Amino acid sequence: MKIMQKKYIIWGLAGLLTGAASCTNLDEKVYSEIPADNFYKNRTEVMAAVLRPFTHANAWAAPTGQVGYWRVSELSADQLAWPTKGRHGFDNGDWIRLHRHTWIANDNNTWNPWRLMYWGLGFCNNTIKDLSAIDFKTIGMTDEEKASIIAETKVLRAWHYLKLMDLYGNIPIVTEVGIPTSPPNAPRAEVWAFIEKELRENVDLLPKLQPSLVGRVTRAGGYAMLAELYLNAQVWAGTPKWDECVAACNKILDGSCGSLSGAAPALETDMMKPFATNNATSPENLFQIAYDYTVGNFRFGFQGDLWHYVQGEAYNSAFRGNNGIVVIPTAYDAFAANDLRRTNWLLIGELKKHPALRKTVADSLVMGTEEYNGKPLIFVKEIRKNSTGQTGEGTMMDGEENSGARFNKYQTDQQTNTAQYCNNDFVLYRLAEIYYNKAEALMRKNGNVATQEAVDLVNEVRKRAFSATDWVTASYTIPELTLDEFLAERGREFIFEGKRRADLIRFGKFTTATWWDHTPTAAKYNVFPIPYQQMVLNKNLKQNEGYDQ
């Protein structure tokens, strides 16, 4: 009996000790993120996915600190550069290679725009795939809304392709996530045709631009893309499309694409307004990345790239700059002295400290921190070592903390003005560009000679950059508005807007002209190489002509 009892106890305990060994389930439970298969349950969630590529474009289309479309388009062209400033800004020589056109396939400047833009394009492909599989009625939305949302995403995707094709020429066309692997690159003309087809098929499915759709791709943005596509068709597809360009511009000009204010878009009379903190309501703007620091805590963070370290003191802003991108001397000189765009959009000379930050009456100027530590920070046109008496033109290696005129097109307001502070949208297309696009198409059609209509279009925009007295001599006439003058004028109007490289290429100047520390290079630099990172992974990619690997 005792033995039996002992056995029961021992085996019973043994069973207890080992019996709990049963759990073998290894499924993961996610707490703080959302697994993809548990999303799109309502309108807000659907739109959260649709809008993802827009916030992503912040990284590549706007100057917000990454090497994206904006940065390579501006720093490789004849207006802006990132010279070293004393011990700052060598950055592995990246900016020097952009300025002097010596980039290679294995270069940050080659790889990062591709990476960022195809990533945004991947978001578009993903949204289209996911939304196509959803029955919108089950989540309280209509099939019309579905068609409109998908059309918007397709137009947005076409815009990604347009900018990718601009930089890289021959690129892979992929419309599904993960399919096919190892896609080959299509010839540029084929990419161009694909973009045209996508835009044409979808642009009229989009709603008109209206105040509630600020920041979204509407018909106005879609036609602006078409205008750009046709304006550059000669370079991109090998065939001019001047009439189509004019037609696309007219669609916007005649008001049939809507506007952010009023029935049709209109030029601002104040040149600062398209870029101001309240530019979400500017009738000049057609497509922009919407920002709202006050409510959305999402801002156009250009300060890092474009401000001096302590430039925020001038505006009573806590944001810091990296003292990076400046206007090169030749670009500064391209503005006439009486051109108000030079006075308003560029910053030169001493910098007044914001009154809210002055400790004493004498404490009225922003002071330097490097070569001019403890002395007033005075921005100068030259990029050279003035502090050690250097003369001449200077080079990319010769900058100091105060070298070069600075960016002032977008201004943030002061931080105490919480309703407006840093609420500027970044404008991707505005009406002035449509004016210039149409004017250029008209000139090209007319044997590269201006027509009166072209002159009028340009003058209408240019007029606000001059005082009434100056305008008498500053306005263009047909003989004055040569192609070269047109290119220079286009540069002045769209400085800092990320468009200069494409313009120079269209005018055949990008690799043939000379500016500041840049001498002519080879035709191959009109497109960037296919990034090395992708060449080695995808055997079906062919390198652009003239580049290694």
Place this chain on the structure above:
Amino acid sequence: MKMRSTFSMRMSWLSFLMLLTTSLTYAQSITIKGKVIDAKDNTPLPGVTIRVVGTTTGTSTVADGTYSISVPNATAQLEFSYIGYEPIVLTAGSNPTLNVQMKLSSKTLDDVVVVGYGTLKRKEITNAVSSIKAEDFNAGGARSPMDLVQGKVPGLSITRVNGNNPNASASVQMRGIATLSGAVAPLIVIDGVPGGNLDLLQQDDIASIDVLRDGSAAAIYGTRGTGGVILITTKKGRSGDPQYNFASYLQTDAVAKRPEILNADEFRKLSPANDMGGNTDVYNELINKQNVSQYYTLNASGGTDKSNYRGAVFFNRAEGIAKRNNRTQYGGRLNFNQVGLQGKLTMQANLVANFNKADLLGGSAGDFEQAVQRNPTAPIRNADGSFVETSAFNNFNPVARLEQELSERDQQTIQGDGKLSLEILKGLRVSAFGAIVKNTWNDRQYRLRNSNSSKQSYEGGGYAYKGNRMELDQTFETTIDYNTTINEDHTISAVGGYSYFYNTVEQFSANNSGFLTDAFQDWNLGNGLWRTLGRAGMSSNKVDYKLVAFFARANYSFRQKYFAQVIIRREGSSKFGENNKWANFPAASVGWAISEEDFLKGNRSINQLKLRVGYGVTGNSGFTSYNSLVLLGTGGAYLQNGSWYETFGPSRNPNPDLRWEKKGEWNVGVDFGLFNNRISGSFDVYQRDTKDLLGTFETQLPPFVTNTIYTNVGSIRNRGFEVVLSGVVVQKKDFGYTTDITFNRQRNEVLSLSNELYRVDRLTYGDLPSPGNLGPAIRVVEGGQMGNFYGKRFAGFDDAGNWLFYKKDGSKVLAGAITEDDLGVIGNGVPKMMFSWNNNLRYKNWDLTLFWRGKLGYDILNLKEMYFGNQTWIPNNVLKSAITKHAALKVPAQYSDYYLEPGGFVKLDNVALGYNFKFRGNYIRNMRVYVAGRNLVTITDYSGLDPELEDNGATTGIDGRGFYPRTRSYTLGLTLGF
């Protein structure tokens, strides 16, 4: 005669019977008396159970260790048993006095090694395993338990990157780097709890630290075994007279070396334009010269043969060399053991707690960067008492920061574990083990409205932060083990089991700004205006993962001459992709005790010689959870029908194949003992190939959404050898000298970084800091070594003080003309060799330890020279070398081999002198007083502060601009047993 003989026979027969009966009934034939003492310290052991084998007769020793027992005759067998000690069986013998010495049981004996899920005798070991006992630990106050064995285990690199900072931990790596992004550190197992928390260990509670160095031993820990396994065993209860032990130390740190910077007058002379009129030594202002660390612990142990306990409490106040850099902790450890159910059911339980409060504000690398570069003519304060903030790039007043900010952590760590073990049949035992480790902390920060940070980043509204984190580890394991000996020739021991491990981390934090007053600090967080402006921060998250495993190990030995061991672990992790949830980790090893063979047996010079060969597969699953899933990540808010909503998109490419890193390791070793074991040691060579390296690799873009995927690609090979030598030089009554040497050499080569779908062209580490963004310092490529410095080759300066570098073709050009083609491998930051040399001397009651330690064969990139040793660093202060060694240089720094220096060093790392008092009375058992010093002498060619830098992981050999001061530590300590 016949009758008489018959009679006498009967009589004697009867008397024998009577005698027998009497003896059976009264058991009084022989009385044995004696005393039982501890074999080591000769203290009497009370409560020792004494039993006559084969009878129910028994007794136990009394308080002074004496006993008295009757045995039937001189051939009777007496069994002495006592918890915590090796049982002894002795023949009673004819002498009525039988004094017995008992030895502490196997776990604390030199010849027993903890190997995970059990122990083995040293002679049965067939792998590379090191076992360090408490008496061999480094002396002096240890900031971390890892300090105790620094330099003691060959191949185990323990590096304190932050010097003696009480709030920083050591980095630990075994046998070189075997991973690119997985966990580097070995698995730490404390009393069987995997992933144990080192905060729960006090140096006086640790009995031994055992290290499984190679894969054929570590395979029992499967997906966590690749980095090696460190098994820490704490001291347990012991039966007998209640005992107390007290230990204490006082320690102070003193600066070993400080950077040579320009003083105010020198700076003024060099740069009159930046003279701010003062005369300041910021470094001095940041140092806590009066730092004293104190440590007190008291433990009590006792119990009977059936149950015993050990309880310890401690208090520790650790002060760093920097101001506002300290840690106060207290806690305790309780161990309880019991045997019941007729000796068949054993229970062991531990309860451990650590409560600590740390001031995290001071001692930051950034503060000491300012101590070097801040303008020495800038006063700390203005005449009105306000702080002077210099205006140059990346400048702040570190003294002001220490006064105007607050950053504290309040942490509690507790562990509870218990094990029940039941003997079902002789040799067959089932056990269940459960453990919970909970680690929680609350952080708080506040920056005054008037502080620099507040003015620079928070519009002068102050900044308050609160955050907490809770981590919970739950372990449950059941095991069955079986031991048997067949025909005296075949010894078999086997263990098998199931293991479940579940880890959860929950975090919450919030910050706010825009405060109108400093009065609340962080105690009224909602009060700041930034909350209403939508700019206050708030976040929370939770992450968990699970490991489930089945495992078995079997050891076989034949006549203690031939040994074999096989291990298999089948383990699954929730982190792995859907297609690869489970993995197998096998290992096998054999040993041959050559010295037991007839041809060597009895050899007077070779006492011990054993050959070991093993191969084992281990894994690394040390990556974050959810990496195999497609998760939607947030992308910032965007305008949606007039409101700003967060956007969501896929945050990564899916990888349903994600799996463990797999390491296969060969280990061949020899153990030897020569000349009466006066020289003993071991030699091991290994080769480890780690495949399926975890990492973020490039993939095709398009068609995928993002350009990277977290996946398994490529392989690394580590090769090396390790030597341990111990010598008994002198062993006399009053004088003894023993010495130990460890040495190892290693190589880490990247075999592959690509497959058909994924690749990475190069891995770069050590991004050089702003200004200049001079790129990454370290580049790893296929076929290259880990830790290679890759950059320009210095060719001199031109007359204008510009850099000249070599082009590939050997020509000298300016920096701007250097292209990718001209760059090359210019050095390597991974030490090739590590060694240590320990000397223990004993003279009468004195003992002295001298411990040398070193690393050789690597380069250091000296960022202090690179940035501060440059005249263009003005208006910041510079090193003296800027106007001496680097005087020819007139332009900003460029990264090149110009700034590489040889890094090898030898340190006199530990010196301890102790005196053992002898007492005649009954009150004090032992008392020892010692003084110890750490990091006393460094012999090196390196010009910087300390050549011992981070050399674990992938970023190695870079001496950063900021730093924690390097110190020498002096300790005065006392241990007392009563």
